[in-house]
Amino acid sequence: MSRALAELRHYPSALAGLGIIVLLVLMSIYAVLAIPYREAIRLWRGGETLWLDTPRNALPIWMTLFRPDLPRTIVVGSRGALRQEEDLGGGVRQVTLTLAFDYPYSQVPDELGLFLETEAVQRLPHAVLFWRPPDGSEIQLNEFTVDPHEVYRISADARLQRDLGGPPEAVLFTDAQNPSRVLRGRHQLIIKAFLFEKTSDMRARLVVYGKAHGLAGTDHLRRDLMIPLLWGAPIAMAFGLLAAVGSTLSTLIIAAVGVWYGRWVDGGIQRITEVNLILPGLPILILIGTLYSRSIWVILGVVILLGIFGAGIKTYRALFLQVKEAPYIEAARAYGAGSLRAVFTYMIPRAVPVLIPQFVTLIPTFVFLEASLAVLGLGDPVLPTWGKVIEDAYSKGALFSGHYYWVLEPAALLMLSGLGFTMLGFALDRIFNPRLREI
Amino acid sequence: MAANGVLSAEDLRLYFRTNKGPVQAVDGVTLSLRRGRTLVVVGESGCGKTSLARAILRLLPRNVETYAGHLWLNGTDIMALPEERFRREIRWVRLALVPQGAMNALNPVIRVGDQVAEPLLVHGRATSLGEGRRSADEIFRQVGVPLDFADRYPFELSGGMRQRAAIAMALVTVPDVVVLDEPTSALDVLTQANIMNVLKAIKRDMGTSFILITHDIATSSEIADDAAVMYAGQVVEVSQAGDFYRAPLHPYSQALMASVPTLHETKALGFIPGRPPSLIDPPRGCRFADRCPMRFSRCSEEPPLIRVDEHRQVKCWLHA
């Protein structure tokens, strides 16, 4: 067998496949180590508050190779900013925060957001917001009472939009006379806050959202796509591997048992296989996914169960029949070898040359099955998988709105893993199947 | 070419390409077949007999490397013919084959009668299937296949019947030469005898020339007119049957004869120690030298096919 594996060297497709698999394994190891499972789930399912500072549907950073002027996100916090405090008496203080930043891009930002934090409980502060673009003008944005965790999405303010005559992130960053010219240079957000509680303070964070973020971009919930892309690898591989191992092994054992015990057992197994052929696999998985549970373990279990009496059983059965008629089996029975022992010692090892290529080629089938379920919306509700990303993208119309990266990245990874295992599997098939070797 | 000769091979070569190097299966074979006679080619497994059959019939495998020499049929150099002419004028029309293991020689999904009639239609000897089947029935009668078997499929026939059907198929176009490759190896003794009788009857009634390739010396002796012995891809002896079976000249032929039991003598059966040489890198000199009890110094040089008399040739220095 090691001889056969050494022969792999001669098949370039096998080496390529092996290379891809190694890459995926490395990716999985990195994912598990760099972002531990709990952390990954927390980030993936944590909700908006975890992703406040990332832009929505941002392109991956490397797109700047093609579109050099994609703006990046700028975060300005009040900690290093200019702060003036004035005591107005009667317990009222006026705090003026000047959040200033340099804007070097020639495209307007994607979005503007302001996050305010205060410890005040009973008498909440009141804030007035002004914007000072580089040309020196001053525009009042809004004024409101500040909640302890205030989220003011400047770009989503409809009234502001009406007042400015356009989307705030565009109007505030372009020349009023020449709207196609982006104002680069020093912009300032001035917050005049009135604090009514003696011990309370206010902190502010201005986020000027860019259009590119991270190695993989972000999705509609502002989540960094690197998390599902990285974690998709170990999940996909684990699922594919476990399903392939589970169904192949059980098919093998059932076929062996059927051939060994013959007659009724064999006949019964044949009938069950025929029924299994008619059972529509994906619809049943859909049934279970919608009615009962979408947990990946349940799906894995059902997939293995449906795969036990699959079509592979015919191949193994034919093989085992050959073995059973062989003289050395008669000899084994003659010297009293037990049935189970005969099954395991003689028949199953004979199946290994057929098993290995089938097994390797089976893995991507299951990987895509899991992805298919996810695309249908029946994926595991908790796990970040490639299929889930595609489903998100598809349901949000990524292809129509031009967010191609959102679909292409998980699709490319799926394609890669599928190709990797399949190429290796085909080469293994050519090696282990002697008739094919001549050809 | 000898007088009255119908088929003649000179320095016929057929080499195959393999991972380990070229297999020189047929390495310079020279023999000739006279009209109406049966030439038996004997040799052990792996000596290149089947490859010889393929070489004569131009059934070259995918990995052929060398196909050279001369092959004359009725005076025409058929090796020089382009493929299409060979197919139309020679294949089955003049040269037919009864392959080894007729079990597998018949197409499992076509009725036997239709298959036997097929060559007539292919070569324009019959214009309709009905006409072809009528001629096929003639041959079936001669070969001893009951006519209602003609509508059956091959899997419905016994081994012996299938062999007869294959022979019928080879004869239906009345070719000049029929090559039979191990026609009786897969059959039981009784059926073997039957088939031999069929062949003898055909030989007598139709005057076809046969080349019978076999390792079964005993059975082939019934029908042989001439004999040739192959060893390691070469012909080492050619003679008339009577001379050959009674007193072979080449040490290998003698050893072969010694290993065959005879009915009317008590003799200790001999055997040949060692194994035939690999055809991938054949040894220099006489290829039988390693196993030959009469080897001497000159054997390290390859002997030519030495003509002993009008009908006998031996590839051995002992007869130089």
Next chain:
Amino acid sequence: MAEALPLITRKSRAAPSTLLRVVAYSATRLGALFLTVVVGIYLTILIANMGGYVDVIKRAEIREQVGISVSFDPVMQRLPPEERQKRIAELVALEEQNLGLDRPFLARTVVYLRDAIQLRLGFAERMTSDTGSRLVRNVILDRLPPTLLLFVSAQILLFFASVFFALALSRRYGSFLDQAVIALAPTSAPPAWFYGIFLILIFAALLRILPFGGMVQAPPPESAVRYALSVLRHMILPMLALFMTTIFLAIYSWRTFFLIFSSEDYVEVAKAKGLTSRAIERRYILRPTLPTIITSFALTLIGAWTGAIILETVFNWPGLGRALFQAIGLYDTPVIVGSTIIYAYLLAVTVFVLDIVYALIDPRVKVGQEGRG
């Protein structure tokens, strides 16, 4: 004259035996297959009803039917509302008892099985058929023709294309084309819908020469010819997706198959007989291997049926698969369960049709004998 007679009787003995053989074989297979379908549907019902979902469907169906019959009954219509509700509840309870909904789990499932086999699949919760019917059967069967159109045409085309090219390829062993096909065989790993997404991206989003999805342009053209052309135009991308995922593997498999079988002895004999390469291919390579090819094709077909679900969703093709997808989104349980059952039937029909074709081709098939390996 005397020669002609035996020929005629021989021929006529051959013909009816073939027909008889095939008919008898079909009947046996039909029976066996039906049994298999029954077991399969029963399993489906078991799975669906483990959570009581089929009970819910059936109860809703009864309520619906009683409601309809009451609305047509003038006597009932004249009753005051509370009285009518009470009577309806009584009728519903009566029906439920009649149909056996009060029996234990296993007995109930057998009752449902009987209904399911006759395609009495209840009422959809939210979906309707094109004709406005809420019967699950109509909702699903309405959507069947588009699926059949797309799917069956694709598979037939694929079959013939792959066998044809595989035959041609087996003659060119070792050539560049041969090696290219071997190298491209792994493109079968991703399923059709996967390629579909890329195709939409390229041809619809970027190049804008083919439609994004749907079966026919909206609004649909008036003339039948333009309608047909529009449908054809919309079929291009989904069929291309189906092709891309299957064609290279299919060609590679059949070509390997033909190569192995062309080393059979009878093929050599055929060559020695002087048959042309084309005749050899047709009669000595293709015909004997056809039964095995058909069986293999059956398995591919079965796998592809259920894969079409997502393909139809991606291309917005108004077929069975997309209906199932919509049902998932709407959580319309009756349609989901009903679709699964219809799929089981579809698979059974596929197996049956291919069995018949197999019987027609392989002379080794006899009634009651397991001729296949």
